Amino acid sequence: MYKIAVMGDRDSVMGFKVLGLDVFPVTDPEEGRKTLHRLAREPYAIIYITEQLAARITEEISRYKDQLTPAVILIPGKEGSLGIGMSKVSESVERAIGANIL
């Protein structure tokens, strides 16, 4: 049985607790890195990270890109969408096809 984690600043992730997800309020990038690596070792199949936090730990996130678990998915935080999630999608397209066709 696997679990789902949500990482980000407290206000953005608090609500997910109600849904029964495991919430990890993190704002400091250094702490974010540690938490991400720790969660990846535990049975978390999906880790949602707010874009605001993800923008500062992109290297750590891309490390899990080619692994089956965990799936690290960016979600917009409280301050709104930064468009990083969308640009990651285009990045995948570029990687696969060699040019951005979208």
Add this chain to the structure above:
Amino acid sequence: MPATTVNPTRMELTKLKNRLKTAVRGHKLLKDKRDELMKRFMEVIRENQSLRKSVEESLLRAHSSFTVASALMSPEMLEQALLYPKQSVALDYTFQNIMSVNVPQYQFHTKSANPGEIYPYGFAATSGELDDAVKALSEAFEGMLKLAEIEKTVQLLAEEIEKTRRRVNALEYVKIPEMQENIKYITMKLDENERSATIRLMKVKDMLLKQTIEEQKKRDAAALEAMSAG
């Protein structure tokens, strides 16, 4: 001239020809794999984009409801209301195999199936905005799960396509031409050897012939001399 040195022998030639045959076949198969992967990728990528857009929108709506709720309530009260969730989610996943790429498919089980039971707090002390926020979040959640599945699929497919593409190109532009070059070199070298062997034989035959003619001449001359003397 080939880039690497090869032994111009018949055995090497047979070996190279076999390898070329395998490489050509592998190239064709990999190309087919790449094309099919690309097709699947295009199907998924469009879904990914539209889904991400809708999930981001619904999450932003939920966030704005939360902001209003937290403005209306004291932080302690809000914290307290959300402290003990009623709902819990367990996730299970199986694999789907797309052209030898394993992609996850998630199934989730919630503790209570009734969407009305997710509110972990009494309604008396909380604001109605909080209810809206929680409702919006739980509605967005299903999309989020689907998004995770699709986005992971896209990432894994992208990686596999990149790998396959590299292999196809390496075979097409490096390996196969190199082998063809080597085969050509060996064939020419072998032909050359054969020709030089023939020439050598002809030369030897020539020399032998000349020798016999010479000897014959000598014998004829000796016979003539004997006749004229006698």
